[in-house]
Amino acid sequence: MNPRTVLITGATQGLGRGIALRLAAQGHTVLLHGRDRARLDAVAAEIRSTTPDAPDAPDAPVRTYHADLSDLDQVRAMATQVREREPRLDALVNNAVAGGGVEPLRREVSRQGHELRFAVNHLAPYALTRELLPLLTASAPARVVNVASIGQEAVDFDDVMLEHGYEGLRAYCRSKLAMIMATFELAAELAGTGVTVNALHPAHLMDTEGVRAYGLTPVTGVEEGVGPTVRLITDPALESTTGRYFDQFTDARAHEQAYDASARRRLMELTRALVGQSVPDGVVST
Template identity: 75%
Template sequence: MTQRTTLITGSTQGMGRALALDLAPRGGTLLLHGRHPGRLAAVAAEARAAASGTTVRTYLADLADLDQVHAMADRINTVEPRLDGLINNAVVAGGAEPLRRELSRQGHELRFAVNHLAAHALTRDLLPLLTASAPARVVNVASMGQEAIDFDDVMLERGYEGLRAYFRSKLAMIMATFELAAELRGTGVTVNSLHPAHLMDTEAVRTSGLTPVTSTEEGVRPTVRLLLDPDLATVTGRYFDQFTVARAHDQAYDTEARRRLMRLTRGLLDRTGG
């Protein structure tokens, strides 16, 4: 991994922080994203202390604002000479007030905006750099918690519940993974998604009122495997349950539903210049 450059979103806590501290000793350049300056500086200091030979740079952005997503991608495209790996790890989970519907800066349902739209926008914006650095890998951190998207109420304006919104956003991420992987075949850029581990000990899990049952290290190992394992160099367009290729929700294999989602996604991102 010595010469690799990897970007991790949501790196200031939970599995993102654990990923940063796992990858830091492997060398190369580590790009850490967060939305809280203090937390971002702290995890960067931890990563540098873990491996003095690793270059660590930080990028500040609130992924609930697509304008900030695009601006961060522009900075990365300008500053970074290469990008070998992107881990879309940042997440908004069910939340402490599950019946309170929250909106992003652009007025989209917050979980759909951060977990799907922001991840997809960032990936698309960084494709020129990823392609120029190929072979490169995109790893989308999804979930085994998935629920079919209702295209008549994508933003869950009716019957809102936080975990339901989270489940739908993670299925959207998986569906976008399949579509982007097909688009990028032959470019040297692979795109996969995974459920990293069940109910990890993270703030997102605890805030959602759930009881953690596994450590963040449980999720780090299969995620890093998708990023680095030579045996997976050409594997793309797959959903993994930890280390095993698995079947996602049935809607993920509905080609018309996927096309419908991507048309919607492009329309929403076009309004922000994405």
């Protein structure tokens, strides 16, 4: 297996940390993202201590990127750093997540004033992917893996930011469906470029801080979600697979709204406007 360079968002705990440890153990270079500098450095040190290369070498198999993905300005700044510092990027794993929250009835907003779950779980990964496409395309074949969820709820285009009847888990489920819809759209746009885009539900109610914070009882360990995610990153058999949603290892069907072309188009028009992206060359806005 050829060594890859993989950027993992939300890599300081839970699933992201597990993915990073697995990939590093397999000999891949891991680029860790986190919003907590101390946790970020701790995971990097953990990986360096368990890899055979000299931990202080300039080409050590782990590098870190610090940003708060609830701020689109920081998302763009991190993407610029990655483009400037990394000679290649074989995979981007959009794993960072805002869960249902400790106070699920308290509506929170991002730095730009967008509903927090929609911002972190949908807008940030879309913006980061878009900003890193030049590097991903230059490194092709390359992969984008969006860590979604089996918890999905239709986006209400009359109240996308859930200003009425707010509840954290509902916001989370809507944002994850938005992520899947964007996965399908971006995969179609990138057909023929060598960059694939897929989404997955890694495992049910893993033992993570987000699950516990909402008050749910974990039913599986993080490792159960690591395997399906790493497979989408590295399995040679999936090199040309794109625009799919997986329930762990199974190619599955997402919420029905994900297959509504009109709904996807409305979502992407809104998404491009919110992240400040112009319509790409060759794509007609309707």
